[in-house]
Amino acid sequence: MFTGIVEELGTVVALDRGTDSARLTLRGPLVTSDATHGASIAVNGVCLTVVEHGDGEFTVDVMAETLHRSSLGALAPGDRVNLERAMAASSRFGGHVVQGHVDGTTTITAREPGERWEVVRFGLPDDLAPYLVEKGSITVDGVSLTVVDVTDGSFSVSLIPTTLDLTTLGHKGVGDPVNLEVDVLAKYVERLLATRFAPTEVAR
Template identity: 55%
Template sequence: MFTGIVEEVGILKKIVWGAHSAALTIQAKRVLSDAAVGDSIAVNGICLTVTSLETTAFTADVMHETLNRSSLKGAKPGMHVNLERAMAAGGRFGGHIVSGHVDGTGTIRQIRRDDNAVWFTITASPKLLRYIVEKGSITIDGISLTVAAVAADSFSVSTIPHTNAVTTLGERKAGDLVNLETDIIGKYVERLLQPMKTEEERNTVGKRNPETEQETSADRQGITKEFLAQYGF
């Protein structure tokens, strides 16, 4: 688990591409101070496993699913990446709960200054925006940020000078692709609120039964007599 507080900016030194995979070698310093093979390091918000270590660099494998979901499919040697070690038990919780499992990408639509702050407006797909709420948490390229506004096809964050100076956000420009991880709590709440099908219901999926085809709206929503009785109705 991570918290979205970037520890340092590393440099992508080398990429070895496979048919649908990659091996990244990243130059770093601080995150290597106590690193070992098998440790987890978030790279632009993506939880990667250290497969080999050098004095000033580490290598991590990237699989097909990760390339499909993240901006790493467009990675190039020399690019800067945000780095964070996995949170130690008893460590300071500076950001929010970040799993390092990127949900998808967004595109920076606009960057504008507002006195000492910088606003980033980012477009995202509806399947990601449904979990993004005003004043909620969002992870952008591994950075824990607060959502300042949400629109129909985008959301905005406002960043302080320190964040822009110690992360890759200060280098970003309109049109850039960024990794997004939405708040994990919202995803679990949605899943738990979905009605669970019984074994019998799962076995009859796709089978027609004329006696039960007159389905009601309540049935479709999972509201049954048992459900109402359970909650005192």
């Protein structure tokens, strides 16, 4: 599990595509400082398993489902990525519950600079719209953010200087893709309500 508090801006070293998978190598001295084989590291919000590591770099395998569901397949050497190690049980919970299971992708549709912050608007896929509420939580490229507003087909967030400086969201432009993970609690509530209020068959 993760919290959506990015620890490090990493760099893509290589992306080797296979027929239905890929092997991704990234540089991230901080997140690899205590890495072990099998450790979990979120890359732009995608939970991936370390298969090799050393000299400040680590390698992960990316399966077809992940390539389909996320923007990782569009990465190229030199691209910057948000990195976060799995949360330790003794850590402070600074963001919200983030699984690293991307629900879909979207693009940035607008950026509005403020005095010390920036309002960024994103497209909102129809299938994810029910899970977003004003002042609720959303994960964008692995960054835990608070939703400012939700409209038909879009939502916005406000980025403080720290987020602009220390994550990829400060460097992306209109049209750039991002990964989305909605609040898992909303999905559990939906499932529980659907089960509880599902129509029952009348005995004959």
